[in-house]
Amino acid sequence: xxxxxxxxxxxxxxxxxxxxxxxxxxxxxxxxxxxxxxxxxxxxxxxxxxxxxxxxxxxxxxxxxxxxxxxxxxxxxxxxxxxxxxxxxxxxxxxxxxxxxxxxxxxxxxxxxxxxxxxxxxxxxxxxxxxxxxxxxxxxxxxxxxxxxxxxxxxxxxxxxxxxxxxxxxxxxxxxxxxxxxxxxxxxxxxxxxxxxxxxxxxxxxxxxxxxxxxxxxxxxxxxxxxxxxxxxxxxxxxxxxxxxxxxxxxxxxxxxxxxxxxxxx
DNA sequence: CCAACGTCCTGCGTGC
DNA sequence: TGCACGCAGGACGTTG
Numbered sequence: 001x002x003x004x005x006x007x008x009x010x011x012x013x014x015x016x017x018x019x020x021x022x023x024x025x026x027x028x029x030x031x032x033x034x035x036x037x038x039x040x041x042x043x044x045x046x047x048x049x050x051x052x053x054x055x056x057x058x059x060x061x062x063x064x065x066x067x068x069x070x071x072x073x074x075x076x077x078x079x080x081x082x083x084x085x086x087x088x089x090x091x092x093x094x095x096x097x098x099x100x101x102x103x104x105x106x107x108x109x110x111x112x113x114x115x116x117x118x119x120x121x122x123x124x125x126x127x128x129x130x131x132x133x134x135x136x137x138x139x140x141x142x143x144x145x146x147x148x149x150x151x152x153x154x155x156x157x158x159x160x161x162x163x164x165x166x167x168x169x170x171x172x173x174x175x176x177x178x179x180x181x182x183x184x185x186x187x188x189x190x191x192x193x194x195x196x197x198x199x200x201x202x203x204x205x206x207x208x209x210x211x212x213x214x215x216x217x218x219x220x221x222x223x224x225x226x227x228x229x230x231x232x233x234x235x236x237x238x239x240x241x242x243x244x245x246x247x248x249x250x251x252x253x254x255x256x257x258x259x260x261x262x263x264x265x266x
Numbered sequence: 267c268c269a270a271c272g273t274c275c276t277g278c279g280t281g282c
Numbered sequence: 283t284g285c286a287c288g289c290a291g292g293a294c295g296t297t298g
Contacts, residue, residue, distance in 0.1 A: 001290090001291065001292075002292095003292095032274095055292080055293095070292080070293085071292095072274095072275095072291090072292060072293085073275085073290080073291055073292065074275090074276085074277095074291095089276095105275095106275080106276060106277070107274085107275045107276050107277085107290090107291085108274080108275055108276080109274070109275065109291080109292060109293080111293090145267080145268080146268075146269095147268080147269080148268080148269070155292085157292085157293080164291085164292070165290095165291065165292085214277095214278095214290090215277095253269090253270080253271090254270095254271080254272095254291080255290090255291065256289095256290075256291085268298105269297100269298090270296105270297085270298085271295105271296090271297085272294105272295085272296080272297100273293100273294085273295080273296100274291105274292105274293100274294095275290105275291105276290100277289105277290095278288105278289090278290095279287105279288090279289085280286105280287085280288085280289100281285105281286095281287090281288105282284105282285095282286090282287105
């Protein structure tokens with residue numbers, strides 16, 4: 001489940017692999033992943049850069065059009081220099097000067113859009129976690145309108161962009177906040193701690209090239225290293241690193257949620 | 267506006 | 283051993 005650190009890790013590696021190169025050809029193997037436009041519109045254009053917004057990636061070209069990607073659950077963008085990466089899960093590819101970018105996606109929740117550079121597919125997307133203008137005081141009023149538990153609200157991309165199921169659990173564990181706590185009861189001080197923790201954990205994860213829990217791969221096909229540093233996600237019945245109580249797994253809004261019942265009592 | 271829940275999809279783990 | 287089934291979840295659509 002590529003979240004902000006995973007998408008950012010892909011962005012950095014892929015940028016080094018494809019920046020400045022020309023798109024000669026392309027192929028969509030699974031048409032329903034293409035949500036707007038046509039890759040053919042980008043043939044003979046040059047890749048100028050690659051950007052991230054939340055969990056979205058945007059490849060900018062020397063035309064008014066960009067290619068936007070969302071990796072969904074199991075999507076990956078792979079740099080395939082020697083044409084050895086083709087398999088049954090490749091859903092699209094771009095042929096560049098000296099290799100291919102493969103869009104590989106097992107569960108096919110990923111999406112591609114060809115749209116104007118300044119007309120992205122996201123709407124009402126929330127703050128970037130590293131945006132300095134994101135402070136507790138600017139979103140506390142919106143939080144206080146939500147009766148839903150804080151863990152589920154952290155997954156809402158319209159509030160803060162980029163948090164997914166893994167980091168929502170990790171951040172609340174780091175801040176000793178119970179995932180079931182109604183968002184409206186979160187204090188401004190707690191929200192400040194949450195924002196800070198999102199930044200610290202995201203940065204640490206990016207430094208390890210993200211979390212490979214099962215399917216995530218970097219654009220060179222390798223796994224991210226942050227799974228070794230997860231404290232609670234996927235750790236049901238393992239001892240809490242802080243107090244040794246068994247980590248619990250519960251389901252909130254149909255999503256697995258992991259927490260320490262002692263450290264995160266409140 | 268918000269919440270609840272279904273939908274999409276395929277590999278894998280479980281249980282009979 | 284083999285097969286059926288349920289689970290995993292990001293974003294969005296529908297319903298209330």
